[in-house]
Amino acid sequence: MNRRKFIERTTLATITGLIGTEIVYGLKIPRGYAPLALQDPDPFKLFGKDKEMVVLNDKPWNMEAQAHLLNDKVTPSSKMFIRNNGLIPEEIDTDSWTLTINGESVQKEKSYTLKELKSKFNTHTYQLTLECGGNGRSEFNPPAKGNQWTIGAVSCAEWTGVRLRDVLEDAGIKDDAVYIGYHAADIHLSRNPEKEPISRGAPMAKALQDETLIAFKMNGQDIPLAHGYPLRLVAGGWPASVSGKWLTEISIRNKVHDGPKMGGTSYRVPCETVAPGEKVADEDMCIIESMPVKSLITSPKTGAILKKGQKLQIKGHAWAGELEVTKMEYSIDFGSTWQSCTLEKPVNRLAWQHFSAEVSFPKKGYYEIWARATDSRGKSQPMLLPGWNPKGYLNNACHRIAVKLT
Ligand SMILES: Nc1nc2c(c(=O)[nH]1)N[C@H]1C(S)=C(S)[C@@H](COP(=O)(O)O)O[C@H]1N2
Ligand SMILES: [Mo]
Numbered sequence: 372m373n374r375r376k377f378i379e380r381t382t383l384a385t386i387t388g389l390i391g392t393e394i395v396y397g398l399k400i401p402r403g404y405a406p407l408a409l410q411d412p413d414p415f416k417l418f419g420k421d422k423e424m425v426v427l428n429d430k431p432w433n434m435e436a437q438a439h440l441l442n443d444k445v446t447p448s449s450k451m452f453i454r455n456n457g458l459i460p461e462e463i464d465t466d467s468w469t470l471t472i473n474g475e476s477v478q479k480e481k482s483y484t485l486k487e488l489k490s491k492f493n494t495h496t497y498q499l500t501l502e503c504g505g506n507g508r509s510e511f512n513p514p515a516k517g518n519q520w521t522i523g524a525v526s527c528a529e530w531t532g533v534r535l536r537d538v539l540e541d542a543g544i545k546d547d548a549v550y551i552g553y554h555a556a557d558i559h560l561s562r563n564p565e566k567e568p569i570s571r572g573a574p575m576a577k578a579l580q581d582e583t584l585i586a587f588k589m590n591g592q593d594i595p596l597a598h599g600y601p602l603r604l605v606a607g608g609w610p611a612s613v614s615g616k617w618l619t620e621i622s623i624r625n626k627v628h629d630g631p632k633m634g635g636t637s638y639r640v641p642c643e644t645v646a647p648g649e650k651v652a653d654e655d656m657c658i659i660e661s662m663p664v665k666s667l668i669t670s671p672k673t674g675a676i677l678k679k680g681q682k683l684q685i686k687g688h689a690w691a692g693e694l695e696v697t698k699m700e701y702s703i704d705f706g707s708t709w710q711s712c713t714l715e716k717p718v719n720r721l722a723w724q725h726f727s728a729e730v731s732f733p734k735k736g737y738y739e740i741w742a743r744a745t746d747s748r749g750k751s752q753p754m755l756l757p758g759w760n761p762k763g764y765l766n767n768a769c770h771r772i773a774v775k776l777t
Contacts, residue, residue, distance in 0.1 A: 431455035435523030439672035457568025460556040474622030478543025492533035498722035499607030507766025515763025532586030552628030553615030570630025607721030647759035661692030666744040673772035689744035698745040
Protein backbone atom coordinates (compact mmCIF):
# COMPACT_ATOMS: atom_id res chain seq x y z
CA MET A 372 0.00 0.00 0.00
CA ASN A 373 0.99 3.54 -0.64
CA ARG A 374 2.68 4.82 2.51
CA ARG A 375 1.43 8.32 2.13
CA LYS A 376 -2.14 7.08 2.08
CA PHE A 377 -1.50 4.85 5.06
CA ILE A 378 -0.10 7.64 7.20
CA GLU A 379 -2.91 9.93 6.27
CA ARG A 380 -5.56 7.42 7.07
CA THR A 381 -4.29 6.16 10.38
CA THR A 382 -2.39 8.82 12.22
CA LEU A 383 -1.54 11.99 10.44
CA ALA A 384 -5.10 13.26 10.44
CA THR A 385 -5.30 12.57 14.16
CA ILE A 386 -2.03 14.26 14.98
CA THR A 387 -2.87 17.26 12.90
CA GLY A 388 -6.24 17.45 14.55
CA LEU A 389 -4.77 17.19 18.02
CA ILE A 390 -1.94 19.63 17.87
CA GLY A 391 -3.24 21.81 15.11
CA THR A 392 -0.19 21.60 12.93
CA GLU A 393 1.15 19.25 10.33
CA ILE A 394 4.00 16.95 11.27
CA VAL A 395 6.52 15.90 8.73
CA TYR A 396 8.08 12.56 9.42
CA GLY A 397 8.69 11.19 6.00
CA LEU A 398 9.08 7.48 5.86
CA LYS A 399 8.65 6.77 9.52
CA ILE A 400 5.59 6.34 11.65
CA PRO A 401 7.45 6.47 14.99
CA ARG A 402 7.53 10.20 15.56
CA GLY A 403 3.83 10.01 15.00
CA TYR A 404 3.37 8.06 18.18
CA ALA A 405 5.61 10.18 20.36
CA PRO A 406 3.60 13.37 19.99
CA LEU A 407 0.42 11.40 20.27
CA ALA A 408 1.51 9.92 23.58
CA LEU A 409 2.43 13.35 24.88
CA GLN A 410 -0.80 14.86 23.68
CA ASP A 411 -2.97 12.38 25.53
CA PRO A 412 -4.22 10.68 22.41
CA ASP A 413 -7.81 9.95 21.79
CA PRO A 414 -7.79 6.20 21.17
CA PHE A 415 -11.21 6.34 19.57
CA LYS A 416 -9.92 8.67 16.87
CA LEU A 417 -6.50 7.08 16.73
CA PHE A 418 -7.90 3.64 16.04
CA GLY A 419 -11.19 4.69 14.44
CA LYS A 420 -13.26 3.07 17.19
CA ASP A 421 -16.90 3.55 18.03
CA LYS A 422 -17.26 5.89 20.99
CA GLU A 423 -19.11 3.24 22.98
CA MET A 424 -16.09 0.94 22.98
CA VAL A 425 -14.59 0.56 26.46
CA VAL A 426 -10.90 1.19 27.17
CA LEU A 427 -9.48 -1.30 29.68
CA ASN A 428 -5.83 -0.27 29.46
CA ASP A 429 -3.81 2.32 27.58
CA LYS A 430 -0.32 0.84 27.99
CA PRO A 431 -0.67 -1.39 26.11
CA TRP A 432 -3.94 -0.51 24.41
CA ASN A 433 -6.81 -2.80 25.28
CA MET A 434 -10.38 -1.99 24.33
CA GLU A 435 -13.51 -4.07 24.29
CA ALA A 436 -16.92 -3.89 22.67
CA GLN A 437 -20.29 -4.04 24.38
CA ALA A 438 -22.79 -6.70 23.35
CA HIS A 439 -25.05 -4.35 21.40
CA LEU A 440 -22.08 -3.04 19.40
CA LEU A 441 -21.49 -6.51 18.01
CA ASN A 442 -24.83 -6.79 16.20
CA ASP A 443 -23.28 -6.70 12.69
CA LYS A 444 -22.96 -10.05 10.97
CA VAL A 445 -19.41 -9.12 9.98
CA THR A 446 -17.63 -7.14 12.69
CA PRO A 447 -16.43 -3.77 11.37
CA SER A 448 -13.07 -2.47 12.54
CA SER A 449 -14.78 0.29 14.54
CA LYS A 450 -16.32 -2.31 16.86
CA MET A 451 -13.51 -4.80 17.05
CA PHE A 452 -11.79 -5.26 20.41
CA ILE A 453 -8.09 -4.49 20.65
CA ARG A 454 -5.84 -6.70 22.70
CA ASN A 455 -2.20 -5.68 22.67
CA ASN A 456 0.50 -7.22 24.84
CA GLY A 457 3.11 -4.67 23.81
CA LEU A 458 3.44 -1.46 21.85
CA ILE A 459 2.26 -1.16 18.26
CA PRO A 460 5.24 -1.26 15.88
CA GLU A 461 6.55 2.17 15.13
CA GLU A 462 8.18 1.55 11.79
CA ILE A 463 6.14 -0.12 9.12
CA ASP A 464 7.71 -0.10 5.69
CA THR A 465 5.53 -2.24 3.50
CA ASP A 466 8.09 -2.30 0.68
CA SER A 467 10.75 -3.94 2.82
CA TRP A 468 8.41 -5.98 5.06
CA THR A 469 9.17 -9.69 4.83
CA LEU A 470 7.79 -12.88 6.27
CA THR A 471 10.48 -15.45 7.05
CA ILE A 472 9.74 -19.14 7.46
CA ASN A 473 12.40 -20.72 9.68
CA GLY A 474 12.80 -23.08 12.64
CA GLU A 475 14.25 -26.53 13.33
CA SER A 476 11.73 -28.23 11.06
CA VAL A 477 11.82 -26.07 7.96
CA GLN A 478 13.51 -27.68 4.99
CA LYS A 479 14.98 -24.42 3.77
CA GLU A 480 14.64 -21.07 5.50
CA LYS A 481 12.85 -18.72 3.15
CA SER A 482 11.70 -15.09 3.14
CA TYR A 483 8.87 -13.51 1.19
CA THR A 484 8.08 -9.88 0.55
CA LEU A 485 4.42 -8.84 0.78
CA LYS A 486 4.35 -8.66 -3.00
CA GLU A 487 5.70 -12.18 -3.34
CA LEU A 488 3.19 -13.58 -0.86
CA LYS A 489 0.33 -11.98 -2.73
CA SER A 490 1.44 -13.04 -6.19
CA LYS A 491 2.91 -16.48 -5.55
CA PHE A 492 0.03 -18.06 -3.63
CA ASN A 493 -3.73 -18.31 -4.09
CA THR A 494 -5.81 -15.90 -2.08
CA HIS A 495 -8.66 -17.06 0.16
CA THR A 496 -11.30 -15.22 2.16
CA TYR A 497 -13.01 -16.51 5.31
CA GLN A 498 -15.05 -14.96 8.07
CA LEU A 499 -13.26 -16.04 11.26
CA THR A 500 -14.24 -15.79 14.91
CA LEU A 501 -11.47 -14.45 17.12
CA GLU A 502 -12.13 -14.48 20.85
CA CYS A 503 -9.55 -13.59 23.45
CA GLY A 504 -8.93 -16.52 25.80
CA GLY A 505 -9.52 -14.09 28.68
CA ASN A 506 -12.93 -12.85 27.48
CA GLY A 507 -15.23 -12.98 30.54
CA ARG A 508 -12.31 -12.88 32.99
CA SER A 509 -13.90 -10.13 35.11
CA GLU A 510 -16.38 -12.57 36.63
CA PHE A 511 -13.96 -15.08 38.14
CA ASN A 512 -13.54 -15.31 41.89
CA PRO A 513 -10.93 -15.25 43.31
CA PRO A 514 -10.23 -12.66 40.63
CA ALA A 515 -7.57 -13.17 38.00
CA LYS A 516 -4.96 -10.57 37.10
CA GLY A 517 -5.03 -9.11 33.62
CA ASN A 518 -7.47 -7.10 31.55
CA GLN A 519 -10.89 -7.37 33.13
CA TRP A 520 -12.75 -8.32 29.96
CA THR A 521 -16.51 -8.59 30.31
CA ILE A 522 -18.06 -9.99 27.15
CA GLY A 523 -16.64 -7.80 24.40
CA ALA A 524 -13.33 -9.45 23.46
CA VAL A 525 -14.72 -11.29 20.44
CA SER A 526 -15.01 -10.44 16.76
CA CYS A 527 -15.86 -12.08 13.48
CA ALA A 528 -14.42 -10.16 10.55
CA GLU A 529 -13.74 -11.29 7.03
CA TRP A 530 -10.05 -12.03 6.51
CA THR A 531 -8.30 -12.34 3.17
CA GLY A 532 -4.87 -13.79 2.65
CA VAL A 533 -2.90 -16.83 1.64
CA ARG A 534 -3.04 -20.18 3.36
CA LEU A 535 -0.32 -20.70 5.95
CA ARG A 536 -0.17 -24.28 4.65
CA ASP A 537 0.74 -23.18 1.13
CA VAL A 538 3.57 -21.01 2.40
CA LEU A 539 4.90 -23.63 4.82
CA GLU A 540 4.84 -26.25 2.07
CA ASP A 541 6.66 -23.92 -0.28
CA ALA A 542 9.49 -23.62 2.25
CA GLY A 543 9.25 -27.33 3.02
CA ILE A 544 8.11 -29.02 6.23
CA LYS A 545 10.36 -31.69 7.75
CA ASP A 546 8.79 -34.91 9.05
CA ASP A 547 9.55 -34.04 12.65
CA ALA A 548 7.49 -30.80 12.63
CA VAL A 549 5.24 -30.51 15.70
CA TYR A 550 4.21 -26.88 16.05
CA ILE A 551 4.47 -23.46 14.51
CA GLY A 552 5.32 -20.31 16.43
CA TYR A 553 4.94 -16.72 15.26
CA HIS A 554 7.20 -13.73 15.73
CA ALA A 555 6.04 -10.18 15.23
CA ALA A 556 7.17 -6.59 15.01
CA ASP A 557 5.48 -5.18 18.10
CA ILE A 558 7.63 -3.79 20.90
CA HIS A 559 8.01 -5.06 24.46
CA LEU A 560 6.67 -2.65 27.09
CA SER A 561 10.22 -2.37 28.50
CA ARG A 562 11.35 -1.24 25.01
CA ASN A 563 14.10 -3.87 25.30
CA PRO A 564 14.52 -4.98 21.68
CA GLU A 565 15.70 -8.42 22.88
CA LYS A 566 12.29 -9.09 24.38
CA GLU A 567 9.11 -10.07 22.56
CA PRO A 568 5.73 -9.12 24.02
CA ILE A 569 4.16 -12.35 22.83
CA SER A 570 5.10 -15.23 20.52
CA ARG A 571 2.56 -18.02 20.45
CA GLY A 572 1.61 -20.73 18.00
CA ALA A 573 -0.36 -23.86 17.27
CA PRO A 574 0.16 -27.55 16.51
CA MET A 575 0.82 -28.46 12.87
CA ALA A 576 -2.73 -29.81 12.44
CA LYS A 577 -4.15 -26.34 13.13
CA ALA A 578 -1.45 -24.63 11.08
CA LEU A 579 -2.31 -26.77 8.06
CA GLN A 580 -6.08 -26.18 8.09
CA ASP A 581 -7.63 -24.54 5.01
CA GLU A 582 -8.88 -21.61 7.10
CA THR A 583 -5.57 -20.76 8.78
CA LEU A 584 -4.46 -17.66 6.92
CA ILE A 585 -1.60 -15.28 6.60
CA ALA A 586 -3.89 -12.33 6.06
CA PHE A 587 -3.26 -8.97 4.47
CA LYS A 588 -6.84 -7.72 4.28
CA MET A 589 -9.66 -7.37 6.77
CA ASN A 590 -13.19 -6.68 5.56
CA GLY A 591 -11.82 -6.04 2.07
CA GLN A 592 -9.32 -3.37 3.10
CA ASP A 593 -5.76 -3.20 4.39
CA ILE A 594 -5.72 -4.56 7.94
CA PRO A 595 -6.09 -1.63 10.38
CA LEU A 596 -2.86 -0.77 12.22
CA ALA A 597 -4.19 -1.90 15.63
CA HIS A 598 -5.20 -5.26 14.19
CA GLY A 599 -1.89 -6.25 12.66
CA TYR A 600 -1.10 -4.17 9.56
CA PRO A 601 0.40 -5.18 7.20
CA LEU A 602 0.37 -8.95 7.85
CA ARG A 603 -1.39 -11.17 10.34
CA LEU A 604 -1.72 -14.82 11.18
CA VAL A 605 -5.41 -15.68 11.61
CA ALA A 606 -6.40 -18.95 13.25
CA GLY A 607 -10.15 -18.82 13.90
CA GLY A 608 -11.80 -20.73 16.75
CA TRP A 609 -8.67 -20.80 18.92
CA PRO A 610 -7.72 -18.24 21.56
CA ALA A 611 -7.11 -15.10 19.49
CA SER A 612 -3.61 -14.93 20.99
CA VAL A 613 -2.65 -17.55 18.38
CA SER A 614 -3.45 -15.01 15.65
CA GLY A 615 -0.21 -13.04 15.64
CA LYS A 616 -0.47 -9.44 14.47
CA TRP A 617 2.33 -7.54 12.67
CA LEU A 618 3.67 -10.91 11.54
CA THR A 619 7.34 -11.17 10.53
CA GLU A 620 8.33 -14.80 11.12
CA ILE A 621 6.82 -18.23 11.39
CA SER A 622 9.05 -20.88 12.93
CA ILE A 623 8.32 -24.51 12.17
CA ARG A 624 9.25 -26.17 15.43
CA ASN A 625 10.24 -29.73 16.26
CA LYS A 626 8.73 -29.27 19.73
CA VAL A 627 5.87 -27.30 21.27
CA HIS A 628 6.67 -23.63 20.62
CA ASP A 629 8.27 -22.03 23.68
CA GLY A 630 7.94 -18.29 22.99
CA PRO A 631 6.71 -15.76 25.57
CA LYS A 632 3.13 -16.51 26.76
CA MET A 633 3.31 -20.18 25.86
CA GLY A 634 4.17 -21.36 29.38
CA GLY A 635 3.20 -20.88 33.03
CA THR A 636 -0.34 -19.65 33.47
CA SER A 637 -0.42 -17.86 30.07
CA TYR A 638 -3.21 -19.18 27.86
CA ARG A 639 -3.08 -22.38 29.85
CA VAL A 640 -5.61 -23.93 32.24
CA PRO A 641 -5.33 -26.73 34.77
CA CYS A 642 -5.38 -30.07 32.91
CA GLU A 643 -7.63 -31.38 35.67
CA THR A 644 -10.23 -29.13 37.29
CA VAL A 645 -9.24 -27.39 40.53
CA ALA A 646 -11.06 -25.63 43.36
CA PRO A 647 -11.28 -21.81 43.09
CA GLY A 648 -7.99 -20.27 44.24
CA GLU A 649 -6.03 -23.51 44.31
CA LYS A 650 -2.33 -23.36 43.41
CA VAL A 651 -1.54 -25.29 40.26
CA ALA A 652 1.93 -26.58 39.39
CA ASP A 653 3.32 -25.65 35.98
CA GLU A 654 3.40 -29.26 34.83
CA ASP A 655 -0.30 -29.58 35.59
CA MET A 656 -1.27 -26.78 33.19
CA CYS A 657 -2.41 -27.47 29.60
CA ILE A 658 -2.40 -25.14 26.58
CA ILE A 659 -5.85 -23.92 25.51
CA GLU A 660 -6.76 -25.10 22.03
CA SER A 661 -10.29 -24.82 20.55
CA MET A 662 -12.47 -22.25 22.37
CA PRO A 663 -15.69 -23.44 24.07
CA VAL A 664 -19.28 -22.93 22.84
CA LYS A 665 -20.59 -19.43 23.52
CA SER A 666 -23.18 -16.88 22.40
CA LEU A 667 -24.11 -13.23 22.72
CA ILE A 668 -27.44 -11.42 22.49
CA THR A 669 -26.55 -8.36 20.42
CA SER A 670 -30.02 -6.87 20.02
CA PRO A 671 -31.74 -5.30 21.84
CA LYS A 672 -29.30 -3.53 24.13
CA THR A 673 -29.75 -4.62 27.73
CA GLY A 674 -32.21 -2.43 29.60
CA ALA A 675 -34.87 -2.27 26.87
CA ILE A 676 -38.27 -1.09 28.05
CA LEU A 677 -41.35 -2.52 26.34
CA LYS A 678 -45.08 -2.11 26.63
CA LYS A 679 -47.12 -4.98 28.01
CA GLY A 680 -48.14 -7.29 25.16
CA GLN A 681 -45.30 -6.14 22.93
CA LYS A 682 -43.23 -8.86 21.32
CA LEU A 683 -39.49 -8.60 21.17
CA GLN A 684 -37.14 -9.64 18.37
CA ILE A 685 -33.84 -10.82 19.79
CA LYS A 686 -30.72 -11.32 17.69
CA GLY A 687 -27.22 -12.51 18.30
CA HIS A 688 -24.33 -14.77 17.35
CA ALA A 689 -23.10 -18.12 18.58
CA TRP A 690 -19.78 -19.90 18.02
CA ALA A 691 -18.06 -23.04 19.24
CA GLY A 692 -14.34 -22.98 18.46
CA GLU A 693 -13.57 -25.74 15.98
CA LEU A 694 -17.11 -27.07 16.18
CA GLU A 695 -20.44 -25.89 14.85
CA VAL A 696 -23.30 -24.65 17.01
CA THR A 697 -26.23 -27.00 16.48
CA LYS A 698 -28.82 -25.63 18.92
CA MET A 699 -29.64 -22.18 20.24
CA GLU A 700 -32.16 -21.50 23.01
CA TYR A 701 -33.36 -18.64 25.17
CA SER A 702 -35.00 -18.45 28.57
CA ILE A 703 -37.05 -15.64 30.13
CA ASP A 704 -37.43 -17.35 33.51
CA PHE A 705 -33.85 -17.58 34.76
CA GLY A 706 -33.19 -20.88 33.06
CA SER A 707 -36.27 -22.78 34.32
CA THR A 708 -37.62 -23.32 30.80
CA TRP A 709 -35.98 -22.88 27.40
CA GLN A 710 -37.39 -22.04 23.96
CA SER A 711 -35.60 -22.51 20.69
CA CYS A 712 -34.17 -19.77 18.49
CA THR A 713 -33.78 -19.79 14.73
CA LEU A 714 -30.13 -20.58 14.06
CA GLU A 715 -28.30 -19.96 10.78
CA LYS A 716 -25.48 -22.09 9.40
CA PRO A 717 -22.02 -20.46 9.46
CA VAL A 718 -20.95 -18.79 6.17
CA ASN A 719 -17.85 -20.96 6.44
CA ARG A 720 -16.21 -23.14 9.06
CA LEU A 721 -14.98 -21.15 12.10
CA ALA A 722 -17.38 -18.22 11.50
CA TRP A 723 -19.95 -17.33 14.11
CA GLN A 724 -23.60 -18.16 13.44
CA HIS A 725 -26.52 -15.79 13.72
CA PHE A 726 -29.62 -16.51 15.76
CA SER A 727 -32.91 -14.78 16.27
CA ALA A 728 -36.21 -15.33 18.08
CA GLU A 729 -39.46 -13.55 18.72
CA VAL A 730 -40.00 -13.41 22.44
CA SER A 731 -43.39 -13.03 24.14
CA PHE A 732 -43.79 -12.21 27.81
CA PRO A 733 -46.72 -13.52 29.87
CA LYS A 734 -47.26 -10.34 31.94
CA LYS A 735 -45.59 -7.11 32.87
CA GLY A 736 -42.54 -6.97 35.06
CA TYR A 737 -38.77 -7.41 35.02
CA TYR A 738 -37.29 -10.12 32.86
CA GLU A 739 -33.89 -11.38 31.93
CA ILE A 740 -33.33 -13.02 28.60
CA TRP A 741 -30.68 -15.68 28.78
CA ALA A 742 -29.13 -17.26 25.72
CA ARG A 743 -27.62 -20.75 25.56
CA ALA A 744 -25.82 -22.38 22.66
CA THR A 745 -25.05 -26.09 22.26
CA ASP A 746 -22.24 -27.44 20.08
CA SER A 747 -22.23 -30.40 17.72
CA ARG A 748 -20.87 -32.64 20.48
CA GLY A 749 -23.81 -31.82 22.77
CA LYS A 750 -21.97 -29.44 25.09
CA SER A 751 -23.94 -26.37 26.18
CA GLN A 752 -22.91 -23.14 27.82
CA PRO A 753 -23.04 -23.26 31.62
CA MET A 754 -25.52 -20.84 33.19
CA LEU A 755 -22.94 -19.82 35.81
CA LEU A 756 -19.16 -19.61 35.66
CA PRO A 757 -17.32 -22.64 34.36
CA GLY A 758 -14.28 -24.04 36.21
CA TRP A 759 -11.99 -21.56 37.91
CA ASN A 760 -8.43 -21.28 36.57
CA PRO A 761 -5.53 -19.06 37.66
CA LYS A 762 -5.73 -16.55 34.78
CA GLY A 763 -9.50 -16.50 34.33
CA TYR A 764 -9.75 -18.01 30.86
CA LEU A 765 -12.63 -19.62 28.99
CA ASN A 766 -15.63 -18.09 30.74
CA ASN A 767 -18.43 -19.15 28.42
CA ALA A 768 -21.34 -18.67 30.84
CA CYS A 769 -24.71 -17.72 29.31
CA HIS A 770 -25.09 -14.09 28.28
CA ARG A 771 -28.10 -12.33 29.76
CA ILE A 772 -29.85 -9.05 29.09
CA ALA A 773 -32.50 -7.25 31.15
CA VAL A 774 -35.89 -6.21 29.78
CA LYS A 775 -38.74 -4.45 31.50
CA LEU A 776 -42.41 -4.55 30.48
CA THR A 777 -44.45 -1.67 31.81
N1 LIG B 1 2.03 -9.48 17.67
C1 LIG B 1 0.99 -9.60 18.48
N2 LIG B 1 -0.04 -10.38 18.12
C2 LIG B 1 -1.12 -10.52 18.91
C3 LIG B 1 -1.17 -9.87 20.18
C4 LIG B 1 -0.08 -9.03 20.55
O1 LIG B 1 -0.06 -8.41 21.59
N3 LIG B 1 0.98 -8.93 19.66
N4 LIG B 1 -2.23 -10.09 21.01
C5 LIG B 1 -2.93 -11.36 20.82
C6 LIG B 1 -4.12 -11.50 21.62
S1 LIG B 1 -3.90 -11.97 23.23
C7 LIG B 1 -5.37 -11.36 21.08
S2 LIG B 1 -6.74 -11.66 22.01
C8 LIG B 1 -5.56 -10.91 19.70
C9 LIG B 1 -6.39 -9.65 19.63
O2 LIG B 1 -6.63 -9.29 18.32
P1 LIG B 1 -7.24 -7.87 17.96
O3 LIG B 1 -6.53 -6.84 18.78
O4 LIG B 1 -7.06 -7.70 16.50
O5 LIG B 1 -8.71 -7.92 18.30
O6 LIG B 1 -4.33 -10.66 19.03
C10 LIG B 1 -3.29 -11.55 19.34
N5 LIG B 1 -2.15 -11.29 18.51
MO1 LIG C 1 -6.01 -12.59 24.10
